[in-house]
Amino acid sequence: xxxxxxxxxxxxxxxxxxxxxxxxxxxxxxxxxxxxxxxxxxxxxxxxxxxxxxxxxxxxxxxxxxxxxxxxxxxxxxxxxxxxxxxxxxxxxxxxxxxxxxxxxxxxxxxxxxxxxxxxxxxxxxxxxxxxxxxxxxxxxxxxxxxxxxxxxxxxxxxxxxxxxxxxxxx
Numbered sequence: 001x002x003x004x005x006x007x008x009x010x011x012x013x014x015x016x017x018x019x020x021x022x023x024x025x026x027x028x029x030x031x032x033x034x035x036x037x038x039x040x041x042x043x044x045x046x047x048x049x050x051x052x053x054x055x056x057x058x059x060x061x062x063x064x065x066x067x068x069x070x071x072x073x074x075x076x077x078x079x080x081x082x083x084x085x086x087x088x089x090x091x092x093x094x095x096x097x098x099x100x101x102x103x104x105x106x107x108x109x110x111x112x113x114x115x116x117x118x119x120x121x122x123x124x125x126x127x128x129x130x131x132x133x134x135x136x137x138x139x140x141x142x143x144x145x146x147x148x149x150x151x152x153x154x155x156x157x158x159x160x161x162x163x164x165x166x167x168x169x170x171x
Contacts, residue, residue, distance in 0.1 A: 021066035
């Protein structure tokens with residue numbers, strides 16, 4: 001899918017303060033997605049993060065953006081519970097059916113930011129999202145929720161109720 005070129009200006013932000021990381025980790029543990037912290041020997045899809053056998057691993061010394069933890073957790077969250085333990089490294093690599101889930105992950109992550117009262121720019125930072133972070137921020141701020149039909153289909157929220165989630169983990 002082609003995305004429009006991002007606008008420039010006011011919605012981008014510098015890397016998030018480290019205190020957001022503890023808030024994110026507490027949220028993930030509370031919804032049933034604990035994160036294992038350990039030095040990572042092999043590289044992950046993002047610096048300091050690795051998905052291994054359906055678990056999210058974190059190396060704080062290598063993590064560049066705390067919001068990346070929330071986004072990667074979103075991949076686990078929107079995956080069926082029975083399939084979650086099978087996720088490895090780059091979850092979309094060699095799994096083309098997972099590409100479409102990226103839209104659900106983006107919106108799940110946005111809803112999590114709102115729930116945690118974390119500025120969405122903590123997750124949608126300028127160094128990620130293939131240069132589309134500011135466009136995504138503008139899109140979501142305007143109430144245009146691409147990916148919402150997927151989250152509704154996954155029975156994680158309702159069209160009328162979003163950004164409130166019925167459940168944070170797909171069953």
